[in-house]
Amino acid sequence: MTDPLLQISALTVxxxxxEALSNLDLTINRGELFVLLGESGSxxxxxxxxxxxxxxxxxxxxxxxxxxxxxxxxxxxxxNTMFQSYALFPHMTVAANxxxxxxxxxxxxxxxxxxxxxxxxLVRLEGMGGRKPHQLSGGQQQRVALARSLxxxxxxxxxxxxxxxxxxxLRTETREELVRVNRRLGTSFILVTHDQEEALTMADxxxxxxxxxxxxxxxxxxxxxxxxxxFVATFMGSANILPGRPTxxxxxxxxxxxxxxxxPGHLTPDTRxxxxxxxxxxxxxxxxxxxxxxxxxxxxxxxxxxxxxAVRLADGTLLRVRQPLGDGIGSADRGRETAPSARVGPSAxxxxxxxxxxxxxxxxxxxxxxxxxxxxxxxxxxxx
Amino acid sequence: xxxxxxxILAVPWLWLLxxxxxxxxxxxxxxxxxPAEGVPPYTLGxxxxxxxxVLTDPxxxxxxxxxxxxxxxxxxxxxxxxxxxxxxxxxxxxAWRDPLLLGVMLPFWTGFxxxxxAWIGLLGDQGWINAALAWSGIGPMRLLYTxxxxxxxxxxxxxxxxxxxLYTQLSRLDPVLTEAASxxxxxxxxxxxxxxxxLSLPGIGAGCALVFIPAVGEYVIPELLGGPDAxxxxxxxxxxxxNNRDWPxxxxxxxxxxxxxxxxxxxxxxxxxxxxxxxRVIN
Numbered sequence: 001m002t003d004p005l006l007q008i009s010a011l012t013v014x015x016x017x018x019e020a021l022s023n024l025d026l027t028i029n030r031g032e033l034f035v036l037l038g039e040s041g042s043x044x045x046x047x048x049x050x051x052x053x054x055x056x057x058x059x060x061x062x063x064x065x066x067x068x069x070x071x072x073x074x075x076x077x078x079x080n081t082m083f084q085s086y087a088l089f090p091h092m093t094v095a096a097n098x099x100x101x102x103x104x105x106x107x108x109x110x111x112x113x114x115x116x117x118x119x120x121x122l123v124r125l126e127g128m129g130g131r132k133p134h135q136l137s138g139g140q141q142q143r144v145a146l147a148r149s150l151x152x153x154x155x156x157x158x159x160x161x162x163x164x165x166x167x168x169x170l171r172t173e174t175r176e177e178l179v180r181v182n183r184r185l186g187t188s189f190i191l192v193t194h195d196q197e198e199a200l201t202m203a204d205x206x207x208x209x210x211x212x213x214x215x216x217x218x219x220x221x222x223x224x225x226x227x228x229x230x231f232v233a234t235f236m237g238s239a240n241i242l243p244g245r246p247t248x249x250x251x252x253x254x255x256x257x258x259x260x261x262x263x264p265g266h267l268t269p270d271t272r273x274x275x276x277x278x279x280x281x282x283x284x285x286x287x288x289x290x291x292x293x294x295x296x297x298x299x300x301x302x303x304x305x306x307x308x309x310a311v312r313l314a315d316g317t318l319l320r321v322r323q324p325l326g327d328g329i330g331s332a333d334r335g336r337e338t339a340p341s342a343r344v345g346p347s348a349x350x351x352x353x354x355x356x357x358x359x360x361x362x363x364x365x366x367x368x369x370x371x372x373x374x375x376x377x378x379x380x381x382x383x384x
Numbered sequence: 385x386x387x388x389x390x391x392i393l394a395v396p397w398l399w400l401l402x403x404x405x406x407x408x409x410x411x412x413x414x415x416x417x418x419p420a421e422g423v424p425p426y427t428l429g430x431x432x433x434x435x436x437x438v439l440t441d442p443x444x445x446x447x448x449x450x451x452x453x454x455x456x457x458x459x460x461x462x463x464x465x466x467x468x469x470x471x472x473x474x475x476x477x478x479a480w481r482d483p484l485l486l487g488v489m490l491p492f493w494t495g496f497x498x499x500x501x502a503w504i505g506l507l508g509d510q511g512w513i514n515a516a517l518a519w520s521g522i523g524p525m526r527l528l529y530t531x532x533x534x535x536x537x538x539x540x541x542x543x544x545x546x547x548x549x550l551y552t553q554l555s556r557l558d559p560v561l562t563e564a565a566s567x568x569x570x571x572x573x574x575x576x577x578x579x580x581x582x583l584s585l586p587g588i589g590a591g592c593a594l595v596f597i598p599a600v601g602e603y604v605i606p607e608l609l610g611g612p613d614a615x616x617x618x619x620x621x622x623x624x625x626x627n628n629r630d631w632p633x634x635x636x637x638x639x640x641x642x643x644x645x646x647x648x649x650x651x652x653x654x655x656x657x658x659x660x661x662x663x664r665v666i667n
Contacts, residue, residue, distance in 0.1 A: 052567060073566070074563070074566040074567050075566045075568075075569050075570055075571055075572075075575075076569075079567075080567055080568065081563075081564075081567045083560055083563070085558070085560055087558065087560040087561055087563070088564075089561060089564070089565075089578075089579055089583075090583070091582050091583055100565070100568050100570070100578070101569055104568055104569035104570045104574065105569055148568070149567075149568075152569060
């Protein structure tokens with residue numbers, strides 16, 4: 001899948017005196033669904049607008065299929081945008097909205113109308129062509145906007161937070177819809193979002209934008225499992241970041257007096273932090289785990305599918321731990337009610353079997369002593 | 385509760401009764417009266433002779449026709465000048481908009497007659513405009529007391545009434561719609577014609593009505609700047625009322641003018657509803 005479609009090199013965009021994008025390089029492959037992820041103000045929307053032609057670059061080159069499209073105005077670029085607010089033309093019918101792009105390309109009216117019907121079928125809105133946008137629900141408008149931006153057969157489709165205006169249930173459904181359309185048409189998508197779950201579930205590759213630069217580009221698994229920097233580690237999911245210095249295959253954590261063990265060969269001499277994902281830490285003493293620390297439970301929050309715990313270590317460091325509740329909390333709570341005397345005490349938790357983790361963690365109360373353990377490969381070395 | 389609401393509604397109703405329905409009824413009554421010597425110069429009655437005269441006599445018909453034509457041309461000129469102005473203000477950076485709008489409205493701070501008198505000075509044979517024309521070799525030419533001067537005066541006076549509703553409409557237009565048109569391959573001109581212009585139609589309608597309706601009955605500007613042959617309905621009406629002291633004919637003219645002016649927006653609104661209704665789908 002390394003067939004480059006869009007090549008951006010050394011792109012700089014300035015608004016007034018501030019650099020919105022600085023010296024940014026990015027390559028998008030043909031047919032891929034690329035997600036640009038970043039905080040608001042990171043420059044991800046600016047990058048999209050620069051590709052569409054709405055903001056002029058101060059420096060750099062944007063090439064589509066090897067041709068520099070930088071000098072072209074938006075209406076001459078073979079790139080279409082699906083706008084965050086959909087931007088449907090309120091005075092036109094749905095069919096006229098969809099046919100607008102092809103008509104501008106000189107397609108005859110009858111042919112454009114047939115294409116509009118075809119696009120409506122693609123987004124499962126058959127028979128809605130005669131309505132006005134305001135007669136549709138938000139989700140339907142979103143699909144019309146998608147159909148309209150795809151109708152001119154762009155080589156590249158830019159989607160600016162396409163799901164942000166939808167409610168949660170519809171968002172999941174629409175995600176699958178977008179992926180389905182991307183696979184079916186083979187059009188490259190660049191989708192901008194600030195929702196990391198959206199990015200992880202949809203993307204072929206993710207680009208994380210931070211302060212006008214690409215912080216990291218990679219597959220969802222690469223970006224999550226091997227983040228390039230502390231920013232990426234904490235931005236993609238959450239992570240406990242422990243500072244220290246490497247000692248061979250071990251990592252001496254500053255202040256804590258504990259040496260952590262990472263997977264062999266992972267630590268480099270310039271490793272300055274180790275990141276540990278909360279969901280990879282186990283409550284209890286896992287015999288297969290290379291690392292274990294003890295502390296007291298400082299916070300405990302029920303999150304439905306999991307328990308969010310915070311454990312304070314000896315030096316005051318707070319470790320975030322997430323324990324999945326695969327069987328629900330119900331059985332554990334019942335256990336607590338029926339056998340209060342059998343409540344798992346601090347020592348019992350420390351020595352508890354791994355299989356008993358879930359019940360043990362569920363029964364924990366703030367202030368209890370806790371042992372935490374994790375495997376060597378859960379330690380993610382970071383140098384930036 | 386109902387009594388209180390009635391009390392509140394009584395205020396506008398009283399206003400309308402005193403200052404709209406009352407005068408209208410008086411004008412209507414005079415239009416149906418017989419002309420007579422004396423004070424007041426009519427005797428009340430139920431005669432349709434005045435209305436018939438006004439509707440059939442070529443003098444009045446021509447005056448009405450001329451007024452509609454002049455108002456129509458002036459409205460079109462206001463639209464052609466005012467639309468780009470309104471669009472430019474609506475698309476200007478946020479900080480510039482209020483000063484620019486103020487610039488459009490600023491002339492209202494001085495008296496209407498004073499501004500027209502300034503135009504007399506500017507347009508006169510010895511005025512600055514003719515001086516500039518003479519210097520550039522085009523002129524001098526007769527401007528004051530011609531149709532040109534009259535149109536300049538009307539367009540100048542009514543332009544803000546066109547710009548303000550257009551600006552209101554255009555500033556409410558989401559700029560992302562223009563971007564979407566451009567993104568879908570429409571050149572700036574095509575985008576304007578297919579998106580901006582149709583979406584500003586309500587503003588165009590409001591602006592045209594605000595210019596056209598008062599311009600039809602305009603008396604002062606043609607009197608001060610226009611030639612003696614510009615027999616607009618306003619001037620004819622004035623003549624009947626003050627020079628001929630023929631109150632019933634003047635009142636009949638006023639009634640007919642009102643009828644025509646009510647018919648114009650009525651027809652426009654009906655057409656607009658028909659046009660919009662075409663795209664509606666019953667579900």
